[in-house]
Amino acid sequence: MKLNEYTTLGRTGLRVSPLCLGTMTFGTEWGFGAAEDVSKQQFDRFLEAGGNFIDTADGYTNGHAEELVGKFVSEGKLRDRVVIATKYTFSGQPGNPNAGGNGRKNLYRALEGSLRRLKTDYVDLYYLHAWDTFTPIEEVLSTMDDLIGEGKIRYFGMSDTPAWYFSRMQTIAEKEGKQRIATLQLEYSLAERNIEREHIPAAQELGIGLCPWSPLAGGFLSGKYKREGNTGRGDGRLSGPGSIFNKFTEHNWRVLDALLDVAKKLGKPPAQVALNWLATQPGVTSVILGARTMAQLEDNVTSLDFAIPAELRERLDAVGAPEVVHPYSFYAPWMQARVSGNVTVSPWRPANIYVGATAPPAAPEKKAAAEK
Ligand SMILES: NC(=O)c1ccc[n+]([C@@H]2O[C@H](COP(=O)([O-])OP(=O)(O)OC[C@H]3O[C@@H](n4cnc5c(N)ncnc54)[C@H](OP(=O)(O)O)[C@@H]3O)[C@@H](O)[C@H]2O)c1
Numbered sequence: 208m209k210l211n212e213y214t215t216l217g218r219t220g221l222r223v224s225p226l227c228l229g230t231m232t233f234g235t236e237w238g239f240g241a242a243e244d245v246s247k248q249q250f251d252r253f254l255e256a257g258g259n260f261i262d263t264a265d266g267y268t269n270g271h272a273e274e275l276v277g278k279f280v281s282e283g284k285l286r287d288r289v290v291i292a293t294k295y296t297f298s299g300q301p302g303n304p305n306a307g308g309n310g311r312k313n314l315y316r317a318l319e320g321s322l323r324r325l326k327t328d329y330v331d332l333y334y335l336h337a338w339d340t341f342t343p344i345e346e347v348l349s350t351m352d353d354l355i356g357e358g359k360i361r362y363f364g365m366s367d368t369p370a371w372y373f374s375r376m377q378t379i380a381e382k383e384g385k386q387r388i389a390t391l392q393l394e395y396s397l398a399e400r401n402i403e404r405e406h407i408p409a410a411q412e413l414g415i416g417l418c419p420w421s422p423l424a425g426g427f428l429s430g431k432y433k434r435e436g437n438t439g440r441g442d443g444r445l446s447g448p449g450s451i452f453n454k455f456t457e458h459n460w461r462v463l464d465a466l467l468d469v470a471k472k473l474g475k476p477p478a479q480v481a482l483n484w485l486a487t488q489p490g491v492t493s494v495i496l497g498a499r500t501m502a503q504l505e506d507n508v509t510s511l512d513f514a515i516p517a518e519l520r521e522r523l524d525a526v527g528a529p530e531v532v533h534p535y536s537f538y539a540p541w542m543q544a545r546v547s548g549n550v551t552v553s554p555w556r557p558a559n560i561y562v563g564a565t566a567p568p569a570a571p572e573k574k575a576a577a578e579k
Contacts, residue, residue, distance in 0.1 A: 211257025217416030234268030
């Protein structure tokens with residue numbers, strides 16, 4: 208796979224690069240990003256390497272990220288060349304309940320602001336950024352459908368929603384002949400794999416793409432944080448005020464140990480191995496990169512230039528796999544053998560929903576005997 212080997216965004220005609228340039232780090236307002244000159248260098252290098260997909264949001268660095276994207280695209284006369292994704296949901300005016308959330312009034316307000324900052328009259332991909340827990344699905348769907356009709360957006364996507372939410376929306380869209388969801392945006396990395404249970408199988412079934420965010424778990428998977436004597440301090444983002452998610456867990460240190468070992472065997476930086484693994488996972492369309500410096504971007508942009516051999520990939524697949532909880536234990540191979548009467552069945556498309564151990568758990572008495 209190469210950066211200029213384009214793929215389609217889910218079941219659409221839009222061609223996107225397998226890596227997408229994230230811009231949450233365009234601007235220093237949030238305390239962990241890059242200044243304008245470095246953001247511009249990152250933007251230019253990404254396009255020069257073959258990337259065409261840019262991800263931003265109305266609130267990133269308080270609107271500065273969108274302004275920088277708008278500036279770089281308009282000054283470079285690149286509007287036809289780049290695919291711009293942006294998002295709405297988070298409040299733009301404290302104290303005003305209708306300047307946030309998923310409702311129609313806020314959706315139009317936020318989009319008009321994004322179009323102004325991006326210096327364009329349409330966005331290619333418009334995301335609901337996060338579910339507000341109550342706006343009806345039909346209201347969001349019909350507004351997105353209208354916006355495509357009005358020419359203000361070309362496609363729409365869902366970010367940070369439960370699987371049942373986007374599945375129901377897609378099903379209603381199909382039944383009512385409305386525009387369909389093109390893609391999802393969710394946290395997904397070697398360290399955070401919970402969406403393998405529901406979101407990925409649902410997206411595959413419904414023809415929806417997937418653009419993972421925080422592919423390096425906020426920088427944790429670069430290997431620059433050390434378990435021994437970790438104080439949570441240092442020059443990385445996870446040490447600063449931007450660290451809203453705790454990445455220093457026992458589970459993540461275990462994943463990192465395996466990643467460091469695999470990276471050593473491959474002679475590649477851990478960040479590249481983590482990004483390569485993710486970009487080649489089932490269901491993934493385009494991985495959204497984050498970088499603060501040019502050296503980091505260079506590392507990340509060249510992460511598709513090699514293949515991870517099967518035995519090393521198996522190691523990575525196994526180490527952070529989601530825990531097998533109910534009802535997923537019913538989809539384990541040994542349970543399905545009971546369903547099929549021990550006959551092997553090859554479905555037209557494997558459901559890919561079971562992501563756990565391939566051997567059944569030992570019965571208690573056998574386990575006790577084995578431990579003696
Ligand atoms: N939809 C959503 O809710 C949502 C949420 C978050 C992000 N996003 C999108 O996803 C994009 C990527 O997310 P992210 O920034 O969290 O991604 P990430 O790749 O998990 O983390 C990026 C951070 O890791 C560090 N880093 C990156 N490459 C490195 C390397 N090669 N070596 C060492 N450190 C490295 C840098 O931080 P330090 O140098 O400061 O350590 C960088 O800012 C964002 O820009 C945004 O577009 C979406």
